[in-house]
Amino acid sequence: MAIAAGALREDEASMATRAAWLHYAGGLTQAEVAKRLGLTSLKAHRLIMKANQDGLVKVYIDGEVSECVALEQALCERFGLDYCEVVPEFDDADLPLRALGIAGAQFLKREIERGEEMLIGVGHGRTLAACVEYLPRMSANRTRFVSLLGGLTRKFSANPHDVIHRLADRVTGEAYVMPVPFFANTVEDRDVLFNQRGVSDVFHLAKSADLLFVGIGTTERKASLVSTGMIETSEIDDIRKSGAVGELLGHFFDDRGQPVETTLSNRTFTLGRDELRNRRTVAVAAGKGKTKAIRSVLESRYLSGLITDERTARLLTGAD
Structure with missing residues (x-):
């Protein structure tokens, strides 16, 4: 058989x-x-x-799109980025998953193919899930992966846009999962779970990641945090009323990039803001509805790199 x-x-x-x-x-x-x-x-x-x-089809395009290169340079200068990739626009204006998925997959593939010993921390969400979908099946060589936050939700046994499980299936290598919710019910619950041996081991591993590969969330009612059942609509409403515009790994920021303390701040299973500073953190994000959120997180200066599309880059730089 x-x-x-x-x-x-x-x-x-x-x-x-x-x-x-x-x-x-x-x-x-x-x-x-x-x-x-x-x-x-x-x-x-x-x-x-x-x-x-399955990675059987490989497309090679020689040359650079001059307009995209100019936007990359402008974004790096404006937001202090070390790395920026702007892809031509050809996808849905609201959420260009195909363009972002292809670009994000190529970025991950290059990192893996370097063959260096590396630990990559990954977030979750629709955009990162798209990146994994376009990643060819390959051996991770000396690369390991670790989840940067909890992935269990209130509505599902696991986040439907969970990336670490999909990545482990796509790439032959070690992957470590944080088997806890994104947000605990109370601060006390969070502390109890954090002290569990398996959880604390993965969390300490996440703190040592060489690269953080993340998405950026909004504070709108259609945000991924709400649609996946991680938080309730009433909670995102309260967060938005507090002035929050963008979200990075469970941390919220206003339109000037300043941190916003919310009712969820002390209940999140993720790295603290101090642990995110001065890290190699590359976000994949674009879309008309996400532009304000992306600018918010860029203004926070927590990012060292950004992968986005031409349309979003023009809005972020004021070229549109």
Whole structure:
């Protein structure tokens, strides 16, 4: 039975490769690929998507987009960044997940392929989950991963946009999970859980991460924190009323980048603000609805790097 299952997987991988070759190299439409291989259009589409997700398709583009380079330089100068990547806009203006996912995946891939001993701390959310989806299956070499915050929610057994589990599945390497909620019910509950051996070990590991790979959240009702059941709508309303605009790893900031103390501040399972300073922290974020939040976190000076799209970069630099 195992042999048959393995053979089926090999056949599907072979068919996905053939479909991708016909589509990308041969220039056939997905409908033409389906006809050539005797498949339904839906099956051909799924095979081509599988080829992309498994890293069988690699696109190389020579040259730089001068407008994007100028925006990268402007963002670095304006917000004191050491690293910035601006990708051309071609995606949904509200949340360009495809553009961000591709750029974030390439960034992670480069970090892993350096082959140096490295511990990467990761956040969670839709954007980081998209980055992992576009990351090819590969060996992590000497790279390890650790969750930077709790991922259990009130509505689900685990955050549907949890990144550390997806990353562990995509990349062959060690990954450490923080098996606690993002926010505890009380400060006392947080202290009790933090003192548990497994939790404290992972937390201390997170504090030693060489790179923090994070997303940026808003304080709107449609924020990921609310949609995933981590906090209630009433809680995000209170946070917004307190002047908070952007969120980074459970910490909230106003439009000038100043920290905002909230009812959740002392109940968060994440690194403290002091532990986030002077770290190599790269955020992946873009979108019309997130621009204020991104600017807020950039103004806080907690970030050393940003991956965003051209449309958002123009808004952040005032070029639009």
